[in-house]
Amino acid sequence: MANEIVGGSTAVALADPAPQRRSRWQSPVVRRLLRHRMFLTGAILLLIVSLAAIFADVLAPSDPLKISIRTRFEPPGAEWLFGTDNFGRSQWSRVLYGARLSLMIGLGVVILNAVFGTLVGALAGYFRSLDNLLMRITDAFMAFPVILLAIGITAALGPGSLNAVIALAAVYTPRTARIVRASVLVVREMEYVEAARAMGATHWRIIWHHILPNCMAPLIVQLTFIFAYSVLSEAVLSFLGLGAQPPTPTWGNIIAEGRQYIREAPWITAIPGIALAMTVMGLNLLGDGLRDVLDPRLKVQQG
């Protein structure tokens, strides 16, 4: 505020990077997000999980793979925060490392989705001749139930985290592409796009500089939900033995292993599920908050 008054002319304000950086934090979008209760709750939940994932090796008292016959099936308590499993491994360590893998896989799917979803969506929305073909292909992918197709792809490619990322990206990209296409269809009719075209801008320049920046809001909202679904779906895949292989801990495979001991040691199954639900809930809240603030029109259609 002070800078603007002292700066006087706009030229000075533009030359000074400081007010620009501050204004980003003061922008109405950020301010509205910070006042949005659901968004804040989601951000806090996700922050907790992220910190746990990033500092897993610092926070974990023991190696998540260390087997110890003498400490099998210890219930949660002061000594073992989350108890121990059938191999006497610390559940706290395993759940922390599981968080790391879950978030990394979710992030991987989101990045692939952002790149390919934007590419396909922009091509379909901008070049009308490609639209029909690309949309029929996305229709075909979307005809399969999400998890079933992801299961089919990982079953073919073989189990593993990387293959899970590939499968989930393949399954969710058509959905992201549809969202991008829908906003490209609207934006391409805007006058400033016509102006750019009249000035002789190339197709790529128009798409990259004029159309895509104005399609960001629904894309960001969609990617937040894709993050949530990916974390959930990855857990399903590794529960079925198609994700990272034991002894590498993932929330899904810990639950699968704990299933056999569910009568005697229910905590082995219960705790990773709570961690999973907390992460997914955090992302859902974040997505709801972003949607309310960035793109209120989308409110009804989510499904």
Added chain:
Amino acid sequence: MGRYIVQRLLSSIPVIFLVTLISFSLMQLVPGDPAIMVAGLQATPDEVERVRVQLGLDQPFHMQLLHWYGNLLQGDLGTSFLLGRDVLEVTLERLPVSISIAVYALVMTLLVSIVAGIIAALRQNSWVDQLVMTIALIGVSLPNFWLGLMLIVLFSVHLGWLPTGGYVDFREDVWGWLQAATLPAVSLAMLQMGLLARITRSTMLEVLRQDYIRTARAKGLSESKVVGKHALKNVMIPVVTVIGIIFSLLLSGSVVIETIFSVPGIGSLLGSAILRRDYPVIQGGLLLVAAMLLLLNLVVDVLYAYFDPRVRYRNGK
């Protein structure tokens, strides 16, 4: 109307073609030699060769593709390695089990979430609304397979009210079916209930703001008539359109849920096929489910066009 249906049918032909192509391509994704993967690493070269011939992998790509479509047209989805039986026969045999549970879950979803969503919208921002929306949020965030395991711990192990798994044919014993199918159906329905309650609530809020609701109120109709007669009908339209999505999610969930509750449906068939790398079952099962959903969406679209003539005119030209 007839024209709309024909047009809608024609436009789904390329999609069906692509869906079958995707199912076929799954086999091509297998890294290395699929015949060795299927026969197992300990298999003798002879056994591997036999599997290769059985799968048609000894032939060039275009011949495999032709065979796939040739067989499809005759309703032949291949033979399961594991069961040594026709894939179509096995999947069709198990389909009613999965559908019966999915329909149970669907009915549960519709009843609970429409009522909850409408009540939440009528009492917007009250504690009832916040409670419903919080439960809905938890519903969409809970992993269904984990929920299923927790329900087993609570209702089967501790309370002993319901069986831990298994299945009873509803044609033989309705009560037994209800007991066996309740926990799987609840675990499957949770996510959809959350989604649909949220959709119903926001649609209802939108509808309540419309002019015709104001008119209905202005002419002195009781609140129950306004809601029951004027609002409810308009809320149902988006609800009907998401039934396809809901059914797709229910079938998606069936792989883990049927595995957990040992229900002999198409989901657990796929679950065991994955572990044993029974590719024909995986391909055939996926294809069958996708075809079924395409058909369901077609029916939903036609019904939608029937109830809402605007759709018919917009698309029918």
